[in-house]
Amino acid sequence: xxxxxxxxxxxxxWGKRQTKFNLPAVGSLSVTLDSLWTRTRVQFNSDLEKDExxxxxxxxxxxxxxxxxxxxxxxxRANVSYCAAVVSENxxxxxxxxxxxxxxxxxxxxxxxxxxxxxxxxxxxxxxxxQSSGSAARSIFxxxxxxxxxxxxxxxxxxxxxxxxxxxxxxxxxxxxxxDRTKIVGxxxxxxxxxxxxxxxxxxxxxxxxxxxxxxxxxxxxxxxxLADISExxxxxxxxxxxxxxxxxxxxxxxxVECMNCVRGLRASGTAAFFTIDAGPQVKVICEPSxxxxxxxxxxxxxxxxxxxxxxxxxxxxxx
Ligand code: DP6
Numbered sequence: 001x002x003x004x005x006x007x008x009x010x011x012x013x014w015g016k017r018q019t020k021f022n023l024p025a026v027g028s029l030s031v032t033l034d035s036l037w038t039r040t041r042v043q044f045n046s047d048l049e050k051d052e053x054x055x056x057x058x059x060x061x062x063x064x065x066x067x068x069x070x071x072x073x074x075x076x077r078a079n080v081s082y083c084a085a086v087v088s089e090n091x092x093x094x095x096x097x098x099x100x101x102x103x104x105x106x107x108x109x110x111x112x113x114x115x116x117x118x119x120x121x122x123x124x125x126x127x128x129x130x131q132s133s134g135s136a137a138r139s140i141f142x143x144x145x146x147x148x149x150x151x152x153x154x155x156x157x158x159x160x161x162x163x164x165x166x167x168x169x170x171x172x173x174x175x176x177x178x179x180d181r182t183k184i185v186g187x188x189x190x191x192x193x194x195x196x197x198x199x200x201x202x203x204x205x206x207x208x209x210x211x212x213x214x215x216x217x218x219x220x221x222x223x224x225x226x227l228a229d230i231s232e233x234x235x236x237x238x239x240x241x242x243x244x245x246x247x248x249x250x251x252x253x254x255x256x257v258e259c260m261n262c263v264r265g266l267r268a269s270g271t272a273a274f275f276t277i278d279a280g281p282q283v284k285v286i287c288e289p290s291x292x293x294x295x296x297x298x299x300x301x302x303x304x305x306x307x308x309x310x311x312x313x314x315x316x317x318x319x320x
Contacts, residue, residue: 001041002114004106004317006092006099007032007138007145008173008284010231010276011215012238014187015195015205021155022131025195026208028147029215030138031286033173034166034314038103040088042071042111048083055088063104070108070132077128078116086112092309093180097251097280101187105129105136106317114319122316126159135187142166142315144219146212166313169222172292174273174285175309176299178255187279190242190249197246204241211237224288228267228274231286235276242279251279255304259283262298271295 013028051068053060060067071084086108094100109129113120120128122140130137130147138145141162150158185193195201211234218226242249256277263275263285273287273295285295296308 001039001320002107002111002317003037003039003320004103004110004139005033005037005314006103007135008099008276008286009135009138009278010227010286011208011211011234012278013134013147014238014241015191015201016134017149018153018155021158022134023155023158024134024147024149025205027149027212028135028138029163029212029219030135030145030147031171031173032139032142032145032166032314032316034312035309036092036098036103036175036311038088038090038100038107039320040086040104040107040111042084042086042108042115044080044082044084044115046082048085051083052085053088054086055094056090066132067108070105070128071112073128073131074109074112074116074118077113077120078118080116084112084115093177094182097278097282098175099135099139099278101133102135102139105132106139108132109136110140110317110319123159123161125317126161127155130155130158130160140317143168143313146216162316163216163219166315169219169313170289171313172287172289173311173313174287174292174295174299175311176255176259176283176285176302176305177307177309178253178259178281178283178304180306185249185279190245190279193247193249194241194245198241198244200241200244204237207237224272228272228286231276232274239277249279251277251281253281253304255302256281256283258302259285259299259305262302263295266295266298
């Protein structure tokens with residue numbers, strides 16, 4: 001069985017330069033979480049006539065096709081055609097802006113490749129995971145992780161790599177859950193819609209590399225304020241892009257906005273904390289460990305916040 005954790009993008013991936021191999025139009029940078037996880041067991045069996053996929057104890061037909069296509073990538077590498085039974089469990093809401101596809105495909109690629117006897121490097125696992133979901137390439141690694149946009153047509157240089165390990169800058173991530181509902185427009189479709197209709201899409205791509213560089217400098221020098229500034233800027237830029245899409249992609253609800261205001265207020269009064277939001281209404285707050293309790297208490301007091309979780313920065317995908 002393999003375990004992988006979701007990752008939270010600080011500098012966002014939004015848009016693809018090519019869909020066949022799922023190649024991102026921009027680089028991205030993330031932190032891998034610790035206490036949220038996907039656990040996946042894969043058993044290849046020559047008696048099975050088709051793949052089977054159970055998520056959280058139930059047959060899952062919605063995600064079946066993507067899971068089966070991911071298994072195809074590994075079957076091709078191992079040169080086999082057996083079908084597989086995949087059993088997966090998430091200890092957090094699926095497809096609600098908590099990066100369940102990142103942890104899900106990272107765990108699936110590790111469990112599946114081991115079940116086939118493939119001995120792949122982390123870079124190879126990352127490349128396969130990317131083809132199923134761009135953000136999954138980052139969950140192969142722990143700590144702070146960079147994803148290269150790459151230049152090659154076959155995507156062989158579009159892989160993630162770790163920048164610093166989880167123990168080197170042990171920040172915390174507080175997550176405010178403001179909805180348990182599955183998101184209405186998934187990232188894949190949302191990105192496609194943005195690239196076809198937002199007048200700001202080219203500007204997003206052209207102005208992205210400096211954000212990655214600024215975030216990397218902040219991470220290497222452990223400069224919290226610099227990381228806070230660039231991360232909030234890039235997050236709001238991505239959501240500005242989503243809002244300028246036709247039909248508009250509004251991933252926030254009222255509580256999401258209140259959480260952002262709360263974190264900005266705390267930071268203005270000296271608390272080391274900043275927010276980021278992916279394609280869903282949950283708000284992730286990155287903070288110094290000493291500030292965690294204050295932030296959790298403040299977020300819990302906001303109407304519409306259902307639950308507040310706390311996570312350290314975690315390791316990459318591994319067998320358990
Ligand atoms: C907003 O990795 O879910 O979370 O490659 O189409 O599966 P696909 O998209 P996905 O997109 C993640 C988008 C994001 C930003 C990020 O994680 O960088």
